[in-house]
Amino acid sequence: MAPYESDDSTTSDEIDDLRAGRRKAARYAVPVAVVGVAAATIGLVPALADSGDPDLPEISAQQLIEKIAESDVQQLSGTVKISTDLGLPDLGGLESSLASGAMESGDGSSADPSAKLTELVTGTNTLRVAADGPDRQKLSLLENAAEYSLIHNGKDIWGYDSASNEVFHGTAAESAEKEKEVPATPKDLTEEALKSVDDTTSVTVDGTAQVAGRDAYRLLIKPKQSGTTVGSITVAVDAKTGMPLKFTLTPSSGGAAVVDAGFTKISFAKPAASTFDFTPPKGAKVTEEGEVEAPAEEYSKAPKAPKAPEAPKAPKAPKATKAPKAPKAPEEGAPEVIGEGWNSIAVLDTGGEGMPSGSEVGGALGGFMDSLGDKVKGEFGEGTVYKTRLVNALMTDDGKVYVGAVTKDALVKAANAG
Known part of the structure; x- marks a missing residue:
């Protein structure tokens, strides 16, 4: 078909x-x-x-x-x-x-x-x-x-x-x-x-x-x-x-x-x-x-505990009636979000220095970090982009983190704008 x-x-x-x-x-x-x-x-x-x-x-x-x-x-x-x-x-x-x-x-x-x-x-x-x-x-x-x-x-x-x-x-x-x-x-x-x-x-x-x-x-x-x-x-x-x-x-x-x-x-x-x-x-x-x-x-040697009763099935939620959307209050401790939809980027400020380099960490973990990271520069300063085929994260040397299911260029652009 x-x-x-x-x-x-x-x-x-x-x-x-x-x-x-x-x-x-x-x-x-x-x-x-x-x-x-x-x-x-x-x-x-x-x-x-x-x-x-x-x-x-x-x-x-x-x-x-x-x-x-x-x-x-x-x-x-x-x-x-x-x-x-x-x-x-x-x-x-x-x-x-x-x-x-x-x-x-x-x-x-x-x-x-x-x-x-x-x-x-x-x-x-x-x-x-x-x-x-x-x-x-x-x-x-x-x-x-x-x-x-x-x-x-x-x-x-x-x-x-x-x-x-x-x-x-x-x-x-x-x-x-x-x-x-x-x-x-x-x-x-x-x-x-x-x-x-x-x-x-x-x-x-x-x-x-x-x-x-x-x-x-x-x-x-x-x-x-x-x-x-x-x-x-x-x-x-x-x-x-x-x-x-x-x-x-x-x-x-x-x-x-x-x-x-x-x-x-x-x-x-x-x-x-x-x-x-x-x-x-x-x-x-x-x-x-x-x-x-x-x-x-x-x-x-211990006796078996009695089986817990099965929880009753929750009733299905009714369809919501359409009403004007109220502005969402930011969650406490939630990171700032820039962009929208699939281009959303979460921004966190660690308040300290950036991630240590692989050489500073050493060992298998240090090698793993180096294999993922690309050094980048921009108006924001310097940092490292840790990349996968899906989610990427830019960690700046001054302790800010930009993360999302977006490209490396999109992260650098967001950091420059920030």
Whole structure:
């Protein structure tokens, strides 16, 4: 089936409707949300094989976004891939250096979920995922001859690294603040991207696809502005459930996708309850969140805590009535924002000197910093632009930081104007 566009782009009024019921986001979060999609999105999924374009009823862009917002999939299991190419150098040495420092200081565990994030910033990874409502999820990262699992079951959150036989334990309440802004599903990734939809954005339906054996619509999100590093975002949306199955972010510079995330297998059947059970293996080193390690035997002998009751589903938010927009009050502690839409640049003043050079830092981290940085000069003085294929940051020698999903030239221009 040839691609079709039921709408050339969303109107301003439609965009207001689409935003109803979404999480409130500060304006300055737009560029940060995009990097979240690339770096810490790393929650799940890319590369799926299209096997023909299914013949589906036509749907408008607004209807498709509403379908995503109304999607309420509670149970699933499947295999996903995530490929991320930010144009970063090999992080192997840096990972080892940071991990060693954490272990020596006694505050870290190889099973801590945050210790695994850097592994997902580059390359292609395969994961197995399962979910049964808001209180039970499991994600397993498949590695060479090893596996890392992150399990949420009721009040408990477990991380287990089979390679080191280490266990991390926390509670949902303790971890919520740390994890609430990290996209954890394809739907989360899509919602983060949709926060950027405004008058500077074109949103259309770009035909259909098959993802993991499921018929899907393709939602195409494209900036109308030049100067941004974002080329386009394509979301494959399950035609039946409205759940995003694949997320692809392509840079304006061309080449491979920055993030390509999609299910390769998926089932919406209820996973077995045993999927979310976990008891630390005998002899494993167990580290409590924010505490020192404890022997695994303490957990194996302790009675199992009763399962927390499943939270009732929240009612769907009604469509907002259109009213004159009130000016937004700046959030306390929020950085200044210059520009608009995809060209938004957040400006922070550290009140001190700029970042130390790689030679001053030394070691793997110093080499990593030097590999990312370009020295620049302008009316603002001197500084360094730290670049990726998506988000760039200019750190001036007098301590100001300009960051956004924009080109190096756009950052220098903003600093000169500032």
